[in-house]
Amino acid sequence: MDHDHVPPAAGFPTVRMRRLRYNPAVRRLTARTRVLPNQLVLPLFVRPGGGICREISAMPGNYQVSPDVLGQQVAEAAELGLGGVILFGIPETKDSRGSDALSPSGIIAQAIRAAKKAASDMPVITDLCFCEYTDHGQCGVPGEKTGRKDVDNDATLELLAKQAVVHAEAGADMIAPSGMMDGMVGAIRRALDAAGFEH
Known part of the structure; x- marks a missing residue:
């Protein structure tokens, strides 16, 4: 028996990834995941007003901005080669139905237009929810169909x-x-689809 060669234990993997990790050059060549700027989406939080750039204390490095400042940030993101932006609206007033979210002149619609004006080729993604727009903070219309207070799922779908x-x-x-x-x-x-937005 050749004592210089010890066979691997049963079940031991024949592919040994450590071989590919032994130095930085080999790791770069064999990396499976590479994150590039054009794969990243920048979150932007927009509120009504002008010249606003207020840091969010719970998320250092993130800001609530007005549409004019948002336009500047979108233009900069495009110059840096980022893949897109996602917009979160913060309305001036809230109500039980989240009416600002439904308005063509609401904050998120303003933000979309400002983003597209700043960088028309930059993909603009929008968060679609009601919690930030409602005075009760729920993601939909309150109801009592089940005999207890709850969110009315079907009424919320329409909105x-x-x-x-x-x-x-x-x-x-x-x-x-x-x-x-x-x-x-x-x-x-x-x-x-019914509104002609089939893309």
Whole structure:
């Protein structure tokens, strides 16, 4: 028996990744994942007003900005080669239905137009939800169909669909629903298709 060669234990992997990690040059050549600027999306939080750039204390390095400042940030992101921006709206006033989110002159529609004016080729993604727009902070319309207070899923779907069309009409390239309502993706898709936004 050759004592200089010890066979691997049963089940030991024959592919040994450590061989590919022994120096930086080999690691670079064999890396599977490479994150590039054009694969990154910059989150931007927009509020009504002008000349506003207020740091978010809970998220250092992130700011609430007005549409004019947002335009500057989008232009800079485009110059840096980022893959897109995602917009989160912060309305001046809130109500039980999140009316600002449904308005073609609401903050998110203003932000979309400002972003597209600053860099027309930059993909603009929008967060689609109601929690930031409602005075109760829920992601939809309150109701009591089940005998207890809850979010009325179906009434909320109608409003999410309307909100999506407002975003698309303002120039959004992608819509990112985050409200966790049952059936929302289908409702949003049908509304966008019906409004002529089939892309």
